[in-house]
Amino acid sequence: SGHLSHYGIKSLQCKPTRILSQLPCNSSYQRRLFANKNMTVELDSNTGVAVIQMKNPPVNSLSLEFLTEFSISMEKLEMDRECRGVVITSSIPRIFSAGLDINEMYGKTPEHTGEFWRAVQEIWLNVYGSNLVTIAAINGASPAGGCLLAMACDYRIMADNPKYTIGLNETKLGIVAPFWFKDTMMSVIGRRATEHSLQLGIMYSASEALRNGLVDQLIAQDKIMPTALSVMSEWLAIPDHARQITKSMMRKPTLDRLLTNRESDIQNFVNFISKDSIQKSLQLYLEMLRQRKS
Amino acid sequence: SGHLSHYGIKSLQCKPTRILSQLPCNSSYQRRLFANKNMTVELDSNTGVAVIQMKNPPVNSLSLEFLTEFSISMEKLEMDRECRGVVITSSIPRIFSAGLDINEMYGKTPEHTGEFWRAVQEIWLNVYGSNLVTIAAINGASPAGGCLLAMACDYRIMADNPKYTIGLNETKLGIVAPFWFKDTMMSVIGRRATEHSLQLGIMYSASEALRNGLVDQLIAQDKIMPTALSVMSEWLAIPDHARQITKSMMRKPTLDRLLTNRESDIQNFVNFISKDSIQKSLQLYLEMLRQRKS
Amino acid sequence: SGHLSHYGIKSLQCKPTRILSQLPCNSSYQRRLFANKNMTVELDSNTGVAVIQMKNPPVNSLSLEFLTEFSISMEKLEMDRECRGVVITSSIPRIFSAGLDINEMYGKTPEHTGEFWRAVQEIWLNVYGSNLVTIAAINGASPAGGCLLAMACDYRIMADNPKYTIGLNETKLGIVAPFWFKDTMMSVIGRRATEHSLQLGIMYSASEALRNGLVDQLIAQDKIMPTALSVMSEWLAIPDHARQITKSMMRKPTLDRLLTNRESDIQNFVNFISKDSIQKSLQLYLEMLRQRKS
Numbered sequence: 011s012g013h014l015s016h017y018g019i020k021s022l023q024c025k026p027t028r029i030l031s032q033l034p035c036n037s038s039y040q041r042r043l044f045a046n047k048n049m050t051v052e053l054d055s056n057t058g059v060a061v062i063q064m065k066n067p068p069v070n071s072l073s074l075e076f077l078t079e080f081s082i083s084m085e086k087l088e089m090d091r092e093c094r095g096v097v098i099t100s101s102i103p104r105i106f107s108a109g110l111d112i113n114e115m116y117g118k119t120p121e122h123t124g125e126f127w128r129a130v131q132e133i134w135l136n137v138y139g140s141n142l143v144t145i146a147a148i149n150g151a152s153p154a155g156g157c158l159l160a161m162a163c164d165y166r167i168m169a170d171n172p173k174y175t176i177g178l179n180e181t182k183l184g185i186v187a188p189f190w191f192k193d194t195m196m197s198v199i200g201r202r203a204t205e206h207s208l209q210l211g212i213m214y215s216a217s218e219a220l221r222n223g224l225v226d227q228l229i230a231q232d233k234i235m236p237t238a239l240s241v242m243s244e245w246l247a248i249p250d251h252a253r254q255i256t257k258s259m260m261r262k263p264t265l266d267r268l269l270t271n272r273e274s275d276i277q278n279f280v281n282f283i284s285k286d287s288i289q290k291s292l293q294l295y296l297e298m299l300r301q302r303k304s
Numbered sequence: 305s306g307h308l309s310h311y312g313i314k315s316l317q318c319k320p321t322r323i324l325s326q327l328p329c330n331s332s333y334q335r336r337l338f339a340n341k342n343m344t345v346e347l348d349s350n351t352g353v354a355v356i357q358m359k360n361p362p363v364n365s366l367s368l369e370f371l372t373e374f375s376i377s378m379e380k381l382e383m384d385r386e387c388r389g390v391v392i393t394s395s396i397p398r399i400f401s402a403g404l405d406i407n408e409m410y411g412k413t414p415e416h417t418g419e420f421w422r423a424v425q426e427i428w429l430n431v432y433g434s435n436l437v438t439i440a441a442i443n444g445a446s447p448a449g450g451c452l453l454a455m456a457c458d459y460r461i462m463a464d465n466p467k468y469t470i471g472l473n474e475t476k477l478g479i480v481a482p483f484w485f486k487d488t489m490m491s492v493i494g495r496r497a498t499e500h501s502l503q504l505g506i507m508y509s510a511s512e513a514l515r516n517g518l519v520d521q522l523i524a525q526d527k528i529m530p531t532a533l534s535v536m537s538e539w540l541a542i543p544d545h546a547r548q549i550t551k552s553m554m555r556k557p558t559l560d561r562l563l564t565n566r567e568s569d570i571q572n573f574v575n576f577i578s579k580d581s582i583q584k585s586l587q588l589y590l591e592m593l594r595q596r597k598s
Numbered sequence: 599s600g601h602l603s604h605y606g607i608k609s610l611q612c613k614p615t616r617i618l619s620q621l622p623c624n625s626s627y628q629r630r631l632f633a634n635k636n637m638t639v640e641l642d643s644n645t646g647v648a649v650i651q652m653k654n655p656p657v658n659s660l661s662l663e664f665l666t667e668f669s670i671s672m673e674k675l676e677m678d679r680e681c682r683g684v685v686i687t688s689s690i691p692r693i694f695s696a697g698l699d700i701n702e703m704y705g706k707t708p709e710h711t712g713e714f715w716r717a718v719q720e721i722w723l724n725v726y727g728s729n730l731v732t733i734a735a736i737n738g739a740s741p742a743g744g745c746l747l748a749m750a751c752d753y754r755i756m757a758d759n760p761k762y763t764i765g766l767n768e769t770k771l772g773i774v775a776p777f778w779f780k781d782t783m784m785s786v787i788g789r790r791a792t793e794h795s796l797q798l799g800i801m802y803s804a805s806e807a808l809r810n811g812l813v814d815q816l817i818a819q820d821k822i823m824p825t826a827l828s829v830m831s832e833w834l835a836i837p838d839h840a841r842q843i844t845k846s847m848m849r850k851p852t853l854d855r856l857l858t859n860r861e862s863d864i865q866n867f868v869n870f871i872s873k874d875s876i877q878k879s880l881q882l883y884l885e886m887l888r889q890r891k892s
Contacts, residue, residue: 164797181546192553198790202492202517205554209458209547210539223790245798251875252769253797259780260793287545475840486847496786496811499848503752503841504833581839 044083048076050101051083058094059242060087060142061235063101069108070100072155074122076111077129084136094246095143097238098163100150104174109154112299116292120280127279130155131190131272137162138194139265141254143245147238149231152176153213154187161194161224164245164257167238168216170228175213177224182211184291186282188275190268197264199223338377342370344395345377352388353536354381354436355529359395363402366449368416370405371423378430388540389437391532392457394444398468403448406593410586414574421573424449425484425566432456432488433559435548437539441532443525446470447507455488455518458539458551461532462510464522469507471518476505478585480576482569484562491558493517632671636664638689639671646682647830648675648730649823651689657696658688660743662710664699665717672724682834683731685826686751688738692762697742700887704880708868715867718743719778719860725750726782727853729842731833735826737819740764741801742775749782749812752833752845755826756804758816763801765812770799772879774870776863778856785852787811 044051053060062083064070072080087093100106114126137144137159146160148168157176160166168174178195180187187195187208195204203222206212219225229237245253268275282288338345347354356377358364366374381387394400408420431438431453440454442462451470454460462468472489474481481489481502489498497516500506513519523531539547562569576582632639641648650671652658660668675681688694702714725732725747734748736756745764748754756762766783768775775783775796783792791810794800807813817825833841856863870876 165794181542181550184543184546186546186549186553189553192550196789197793200494200788200790201490201554202494205491205551206459206520208550208554210542226794248769248798249772249879252772252774255774256769256796257793259774259777260789260796291543475836475844478837478840480840480843480847483847486844494788495784495848496788499785499845500753500814502844502848504836585837 044086046079046083048073048079049083051087053087053090053093055092057239057243058092058246059239060093060096062096062098064099064107065101067102069105070102070156071108071111071113072130072133072159073111074114074126074129077126077133081129081132081136084133084140087142088136088140093142094250095145095242096140097145097147097235097242098137098159099147099235099238102150105150106146106148106152106174106176107156107159108151109156109158112292112296115283116289116296120284123280123283124276127276128272131268131275134158134162134190134194135265135268138261141250141257143242143253145238145242145245147234148174148176148225149234150174153179157224158191158194161198165227165241166225167227167229167234167241168219168225169231169234170216171231172215172217174216176216176219177211177213178208179211179213181209183295185288188279189271190264190275193264193267197261338380340373340377342367342373343377345381347381347384347387349386351533351537352386352540353533354384354387354390356390356392357395358393358401361396363399364394364396364450365402365405365407366424366427366453367405368408368420368423371420371427375423375426375430378427378434381436382430382434387436388544389439389536390434391439391441391529391536392431392453393441393529393532396444399444400440400442400446400468400470401450401453402445403450403452406586406590409577410583410590414578417574417577418570421570422566425562425569428452428456428484428488429559429562432555435544435551437536437547439532439536439539441528442468442470442519443528444468447473451518452485452488455492459521459535460519461521461523461528461535462513462519463525463528464510465525466509466511468510470510470513471505471507472502473505473507475503477589479582482573483565484558484569487558487561491555632674634667634671636661636667637671639675641675641678641681643680645827645831646680646834647827648678648681648684650684650686652687652695653689655690657693658690658744659696659699659701660718660721660747661699662702662714662717665714665721669717669720669724672721672728675730676724676728681730682838683733683830684728685733685735685823685830686725686747687735687823687826690738693738694734694736694740694762694764695744695747696739697744697746700880700884703871704877704884708872711868711871712864715864716860719856719863722746722750722778722782723853723856726849729838729845731830731841733826733830733833735822736762736764736813737822738762741767745812746779746782749786753815753829754813755815755817755822755829756807756813757819757822758804759819760803760805762804764804764807765799765801766796767799767801769797771883773876776867777859778852778863781852781855785849 040054040056042053042055048064048066050063050065051060066073066076087096110130115123144163146163146166148160148166150169151174152160153175157178160176168176178187178191192204192208195207199222214222214224216228220228334348334350336347336349342358342360344357344359345354360367360370381390404424409417438457440457440460442454442460444463445468446454447469451472454470462470472481472485486498486502489501493516508516508518510522514522628642628644630641630643636652636654638651638653639648654661654664675684698718703711732751734751734754736748736754738757739762740748741763745766748764756764766775766779780792780796783795787810802810802812804816808816
């Protein structure tokens with residue numbers, strides 16, 4: 011345990027045998043489905059691979075309800091002794107996730123906005139800090155929070171469609187990606203590309219995203235899930251214990267930075283989003299979205 | 305303001321309305337020219353874009369006088385409510401800037417050398433920490449201090465001419481780029497390329513500079529200013545406030561590192577440059593330059 | 599010296615004139631050979647370039663004896679006024695170095711394992727922190743510790759042979775590269791490639807290693823030594839003093855991180871390697887190696 015604590019891991023996620031022993035012990039039992047409103051979670055206990063399919067029409071907005079369900083799903087999988095990896099994808103055509111739900115930030119009480127932001131932090135902590143192998147199968151557009159979710163995974167496969175774009179475009183809406191969005195992007199594409207990308211709020215096409223390392227691989231849309239599962243099997247060929255310690259060694263400083271600044275980060279977000287000028291920007295943006303629809 | 309202080313910005317540059325209200329309020333008044341000895345500064349108050357053209361023949365050496373004028377010009381633009389971005393370029397053919405003026409370091413008193421070094425720090429603090437959009441239009445050779453000036457900008461466009469080179473070549477002269485030159489280069493081309501580049505004092509051709517990310521874009525010499533202005537308009541499409549907070553989030557730690565070590569950095573430079581061996585190197589270098597001219 | 603201490607160098611390696619004055623002062627005296635069991639070390643005092651040829655058949659395993667000899671050789675060269683650079687290569691066909699000798703970790707006392715790990719730290723401190731120009735001429739496979747040794751150099755030239763691979767493959771054996779292996783790899787290929795590479799224990803082909811920057815140059819096997827010497831002469835064209843300060847400015851924080859955590863790093867390694875599960879993994883691996891041979 012000296013070795014583990016050296017790399018700053020307080021206690022490695024120990025899969026509790028007790029929970030599993032209460033499940034029906036049926037050898038032909040291979041697939042389990044968690045029913046949720048905003049996503050389906052299916053675990054193949056033969057391979058140890060779970061798939062989370064986001065389904066929150068029309069654009070998989072990360073609402074408070076969505077975020078809460080997602081975090082609970084991740085925690086369940088993390089605790090499940092049979093689960094070793096998770097693929098995150100969308101069941102909505104042409105959209106991976108459109109990012110944070112602006113409705114949760116506009117015209118809400120500070121209490122609500124704070125609760126919402128805590129849920130955004132939570133989903134990132136759960137994915138970026140997961141002991142599981144995490145693969146994003148990005149089968150559609152992925153701006154802002156959608157991009158954050160993908161960047162928090164271990165590996166990113168994107169559908170090779172020039173219409174799909176991915177990036178942190180916050181500045182375009184007059185808002186600012188917080189420091190841990192920035193840290194996550196830096197850990198993927200490096201500092202210079204992050205500075206350029208965040209200042210301009212750049213949305214990259216799939217091929218640009220491949221070129222600058224924002225995604226690891228492009229593949230035809232209809233091959234994205236088989237490819238994700240095939241990549242997953244390569245990752246699962248590595249002993250979990252060694253891989254998990256290595257992952258933690260890489261990611262713990264970035265995780266700790268949010269953990270030690272969590273409350274002030276919430277307060278900052280609430281203060282910022284409550285400003286008249288920002289509320290006005292969000293209002294205009296929501297009106298624009300409504301006009302597009304009609 | 306909690307959000308701002310979170311990103312370490314003590315007080316965002318507030319454009320003082322009082323100053324502007326004292327100017328003639330003429331709607332056709334669009335261009336203002338600041339007259340200086342070593343550069344011209346022209347602000348188009350319609351677009352919000354200023355252009356600084358360096359003109360200190362023969363090679364735009366960064367003399368103490370030049371540095372002081374440049375810093376004052378940047379501060380003026382920073383305070384000017386009508387200015388949102390600045391393009392830095394040269395009016396001298398084939399030279400962007402040859403870097404620090406060696407004459408300011410050779411055979412001078414420690415007081416003079418210290419004053420000179422403080423002015424070098426000041427120009428970097430003003431450009432790297434600017435709230436304006438800063439674009440370098442590198443229309444000629446750009447060694448050492450010239451490269452530093454370009455790297456401190458938000459974006460770099462270089463004339464596509466294989467004869468123009470750019471880089472931090474200090475070690476070739478037997479001197480050492482200080483830590484904040486190094487930090488600036490790392491923020492542009494990453495750590496490995498910086499280590500390699502600084503140890504060997506590499507001067508990159510325009511195409512090499514593009515390949516390793518030292519510049520963002522190459523363009524034919526005669527298109528460099530229209531291209532710079534076109535890129536500038538893309539940057540100005542982003543709301544200033546969000547872009548400035550984002551830029552500060554990226555750059556403040558690097559700026560702070562010099563701010564907290566400023567006096568010791570000056571003392572180190574003065575001690576180093578005063579050494580007999582270094583003075584001897586500079587003397588030989590100045591003699592070589594003189595022989596080249598004749 | 600203010601300038602030096604600024605960059606954190608406590609005392610620059612001063613080549614002791616006293617030692618050299620005791621050597622025969624023969625102007626035709628150009629090559630000196632250090633006889634060792636596990637390597638030959640030859641210094642050309644005309645050029646200032648030493649070559650270390652590792653020869654510990656069958657695969658240049660880094661045994662305790664090997665590591666000790668290597669560190670002593672590096673220290674000798676470092677103190678030798680006539681030596682300015684060193685090329686590290688292998689005299690064993692198709693193998694640069696297979697990395698740490700597993701026999702030193704399997705079934706040994708904690709005292710032995712601790713002594714071994716200290717020797718691994720020492721070789722890295724000596725190479726990564728060397729004032730000499732260090733060039734790896736990677737003329738064969740270079741996994742794990744072999745890759746670390748190459749990454750610790752200033753420049754890497756690899757034989758252009760698709761059969762030769764290089765990388766930190768520790769997780770594949772169920773073990774974990776320690777933080778300073780990770781830091782060294784990050785300093786060469788950046789954070790994202792390191793995270794990916796370490797989690798999967800990726801071994802890169804020569805051409806992949808070139809593409810991601812793990813090596814700087816590929817060359818035909820029979821041209822590797824002339825190329826290394828030619829690259830060395832470029833590095834030696836830079837004044838030693840300026841190059842050494844610059845190198846130290848880049849590398850000192852990484853070196854200091856191990857120096858301040860050296861004892862705990864040893865303790866962590868000993869605790870980790872003593873675990874039953876790890877000993878079992880090493881046993882299986884050693885048996886696999888034995889079966890391959892027969």
